[in-house]
Amino acid sequence: MFFVLIITTVLAQLILPWWIVSPIAFIISFLFNKNAKHSFFICFAAVYTAWFIISFYLSFTNDHILANRIAILLGLPTDDYGWIWILLISALPGAITAGLAGLAGQYTKKYFSN
Numbered sequence: 282m283f284f285v286l287i288i289t290t291v292l293a294q295l296i297l298p299w300w301i302v303s304p305i306a307f308i309i310s311f312l313f314n315k316n317a318k319h320s321f322f323i324c325f326a327a328v329y330t331a332w333f334i335i336s337f338y339l340s341f342t343n344d345h346i347l348a349n350r351i352a353i354l355l356g357l358p359t360d361d362y363g364w365i366w367i368l369l370i371s372a373l374p375g376a377i378t379a380g381l382a383g384l385a386g387q388y389t390k391k392y393f394s395n
Contacts (some may be wrong), residue, residue: 282313284329290379294335299375302328306379308387316321317387324383334370 286309293301306324314320342346348364357366 282309283323283327285309286324287331288377290331291335294331300378302375302379303314303382306382307386307389310383311390312346313385314383314390317384317391320383320387321380325376325380328390329372332372332375333368336371340364 282320286306289305289309290302290366293305310324314323344363348367349359351367352363353359355362355367
């Protein structure tokens with residue numbers, strides 16, 4: 282399920298807006314997950330990984346210029362690998378959104394199964 286969520290998220294992000302991770306995580310969690318804790322953490326980790334990979338690719342193609350400038354603006358370390366802090370932070374909004382959507386999917390499944 283982890284890899285299905287990563288692949289689906291990356292493909293959907295090519296043509297759809299950022300919040301598409303919510304319905305994807307909801308549906309996958311509704312269909313496959315067994316408990317709430319599992320739903321949240323799998324969805325969170327999968328979308329965090331997907332967004333980090335996408336951010337890394339986009340940052341790598343421009344030699345991390347924009348990420349380094351944003352790191353300077355935010356007062357983050359600006360050494361050779363200061364840009365990685367921006368990538369780690371930028372994946373959080375999508376991951377939190379997906380985690381909560383996965384949790385909602387699990388609770389919806391539990392509600393309708395009773």
